[in-house]
Amino acid sequence: MLILKPIFVCYKRFSLLIGTLILALSLNAKVHGKNPNVLFIAVDDLNDCIEPLGGHPDSITPNFNRLAKMGVTFENAFCNAPICNPSRVSLLTGRRPSSTGVYGFQPMREVSSLKNVVTLPQHFKNNGYHVMGSGKIFHGFGEPHGPDKRSFDEYGPFNPSGKQAKKIWEDRIPGTQLRWAAKENLAEDPYLDGKAARWTADKLKKSHDKPFFLAFGMVKPHLPLYAPEKFFNLYEKENMTLPVINKKDLEDLDGMAASQQSKGIKRAIKVEELSKTKDLVHAYLATVSYIDSLIGEVLDALEESPHKENTIIVLWSDHGYHMGEKNTWSKSTLWEESLRIPLFLHAPGVTPMNVRCKRTVSLIDLYPTLIDLCNLPKIEVLEGRSFLPLLKKADHPWNYPALSCNGLNNFSVRTENWRYSKYRDGSEELYDHSKDQKEWRNLAKNPEYDSVKKELAQHIPKKPVKEAETLWTSIKVSTQEGGTEERKRKYQELIEAQKKQN
Ligand SMILES: [Ca+2]
Numbered sequence: 062m063l064i065l066k067p068i069f070v071c072y073k074r075f076s077l078l079i080g081t082l083i084l085a086l087s088l089n090a091k092v093h094g095k096n097p098n099v100l101f102i103a104v105d106d107l108n109d110c111i112e113p114l115g116g117h118p119d120s121i122t123p124n125f126n127r128l129a130k131m132g133v134t135f136e137n138a139f140c141n142a143p144i145c146n147p148s149r150v151s152l153l154t155g156r157r158p159s160s161t162g163v164y165g166f167q168p169m170r171e172v173s174s175l176k177n178v179v180t181l182p183q184h185f186k187n188n189g190y191h192v193m194g195s196g197k198i199f200h201g202f203g204e205p206h207g208p209d210k211r212s213f214d215e216y217g218p219f220n221p222s223g224k225q226a227k228k229i230w231e232d233r234i235p236g237t238q239l240r241w242a243a244k245e246n247l248a249e250d251p252y253l254d255g256k257a258a259r260w261t262a263d264k265l266k267k268s269h270d271k272p273f274f275l276a277f278g279m280v281k282p283h284l285p286l287y288a289p290e291k292f293f294n295l296y297e298k299e300n301m302t303l304p305v306i307n308k309k310d311l312e313d314l315d316g317m318a319a320s321q322q323s324k325g326i327k328r329a330i331k332v333e334e335l336s337k338t339k340d341l342v343h344a345y346l347a348t349v350s351y352i353d354s355l356i357g358e359v360l361d362a363l364e365e366s367p368h369k370e371n372t373i374i375v376l377w378s379d380h381g382y383h384m385g386e387k388n389t390w391s392k393s394t395l396w397e398e399s400l401r402i403p404l405f406l407h408a409p410g411v412t413p414m415n416v417r418c419k420r421t422v423s424l425i426d427l428y429p430t431l432i433d434l435c436n437l438p439k440i441e442v443l444e445g446r447s448f449l450p451l452l453k454k455a456d457h458p459w460n461y462p463a464l465s466c467n468g469l470n471n472f473s474v475r476t477e478n479w480r481y482s483k484y485r486d487g488s489e490e491l492y493d494h495s496k497d498q499k500e501w502r503n504l505a506k507n508p509e510y511d512s513v514k515k516e517l518a519q520h521i522p523k524k525p526v527k528e529a530e531t532l533w534t535s536i537k538v539s540t541q542e543g544g545t546e547e548r549k550r551k552y553q554e555l556i557e558a559q560k561k562q563n
């Protein structure tokens with residue numbers, strides 16, 4: 062027995078090892094043996110005010126916590142461009158705005174180089190997947206949040222019109238788009254986001270003949286900040302923590318670096334004059350809690366479904382949002398608040414649970430990463446880099462900065478420690494994130510950092526293509542309120558006229 066015991070122990074260890082190997086292989090087989098499903102969740106204008114990213118101490122987001130525990134939370138994830146359309150076109154085509162000229166509101170298929178582009182969902186569709194979508198995935202033109210028809214087999218709710226819940230109360234900053242309201246609590250949520258969540262949950266509960274790619278896009282917390290009243294009631298408005306703001310922050314900037322978001326700065330001045338910061342922060346967090354609850358509904362449906370063990374979940378926001386920081390309300394800047402985004406990824410058999418990754422990744426990387434995770438054919442022209450190694454090991458060596466751009470020839474390069482931005486008028490910013498996470502001290506003019514700037518500047522594209530010309534962007538309409546509706550009307554007219562001509 063004395064001799065047998067070690068052999069027995071050895072055998073036990075050996076069988077444990079074999080068992081672990083078989084389990085690992087079978088988990089891997091579930092993802093890599095056949096094509097795993099993808100649940101692709103998009104959020105609009107969401108910054109780090111969610112519990113796993115700790116951007117606001119008062120935020121209540123149990124379902125973001127739940128998602129974080131399931132896989133990898135990226136602490137340093139960034140968008141390719143800090144506005145809806147260029148961010149989404151870039152993610153969904155895998156090409157940077159500086160390569161396509163989509164810096165603003167150019168409809169993707171109207172841009173000659175993108176007319177026949179194979180989008181991310183379309184690549185899944187072309188490779189045996191059933192591709193479904195609802196809500197806002199592509200930015201809509203004419204049709205609000207209309208899908209790109211070539212990218213999907215079927216599309217659920219995407220139009221925000223229709224029955225709406227009654228407002229309990231409403232407030233706004235006059236002369237701006239900053240509006241917020243609590244709506245009545247209804248059992249059947251009539252908003253687009255609620256409808257899209259229910260549609261997505263129903264699809265998850267069904268069995269499917271083919272692997273599926275299921276996209277679910279929410280339009281909140283984009284303005285106006287409307288949510289059912291119960292989400293406002295989660296917070297005590299009077300005790301809200303306010304963002305820490307350095308009033309003199311812009312004084313060390315000049316040129317385009319200082320004036321990049323004049324509308325956002327005007328909004329911030331009005332919010333301050335009317336003492337409405339608390340109200341707006343309250344409304345933003347209420348709206349974030351509302352979408353958190355919808356994410357919960359969808360996660361519940363997946364959990365109860367037969368697809369639980371074989372479905373990748375990815376959640377991203379198209380860009381961040383300023384809440385008064387850098388004296389700005391909204392987005393469209395090359396500062397951290399606009400560029401940093403929530404990004405979560407859960408891939409059964411690949412990602413460990415509850416892991417945080419500090420490496421810099423960006424939305425340009427999602428297309429090649431999903432190709433890798435689902436064993437789809439590679440596409441040569443994609444400009445991002447698959448971060449599959451980080452999904453397996455969050456601290457894998459990674460020396461690839463995130464590159465963002467905001468309009469022609471305005472670029473920002475972010476490494477784990479630095480942000481360097483250069484604008485087309487030559488103005489610059491340099492921030493040391495190891496000491497200055499709020500980006501208050503611009504070091505760009507200090508010659509001590511010339512070598513840092515030089516190294517980071519190497520990542521900036523040398524020949525960005527100019528703004529693409531399209532029918533939509535050729536329409537000149539004032540950007541005052543109602544401008545977008547007027548633009549949509551004129552756009553439809555032009556499309557009709559073009560059809561008649563052809
Ligand atoms: Ca957006």
Ligand SMILES: [Ca+2]
Pocket residue numbers: 309310311312313314500501502503
């Ligand atoms: Ca400053």
